[in-house]
Amino acid sequence: MTKKFFLFFLIGFVSGVLCLTEKQRIEFEKWPQMKFKNIRILIADSFLSNQGFAGANLKDMKNTIIIFPNIEKGVIFTNVDQGFGSVKEDIKIYYLDKNFKILKSDIIKKEKGISIPPEETYIAFEGLP
Helix, strand or coil, X not given: CHHHHHHHHHHHHHHHHHHHHCCCCCCHHHCCEEECCCCEEEECCCCHHHCCCCCCCHHHHCCEEEEECCCCCCCCEECCCCCCCXXXXXXXXXXXXXXXXXXXXXXXXXXXXXXXXXXXXXXXXXXXX
């Protein structure tokens, strides 16, 4: 009986760990968005902001801008695979304050790049350079 209980516990634990480490990418069509003639603007709410351009192909990235509203202190933008896939292209990012003054722009290198927003950052915009 103890062996069966331990086996069920072990299977449940391993399944839980696998579910937590493997994240489901949400396709851009399901994001809140605004569409214009040749431009799509995606709005990254708190959950979607973890995904960003991760796992997207070049076709999906072209003519797409992602807005990251309400940037919290300590946030770091990275193209490293966080479970959704890596970012396959370099990304340009702009950081703005509450008055929409541009504080900084940066290029985040594909697959391994990171960017740290200035302390006063309120909103960020990402797209292809």
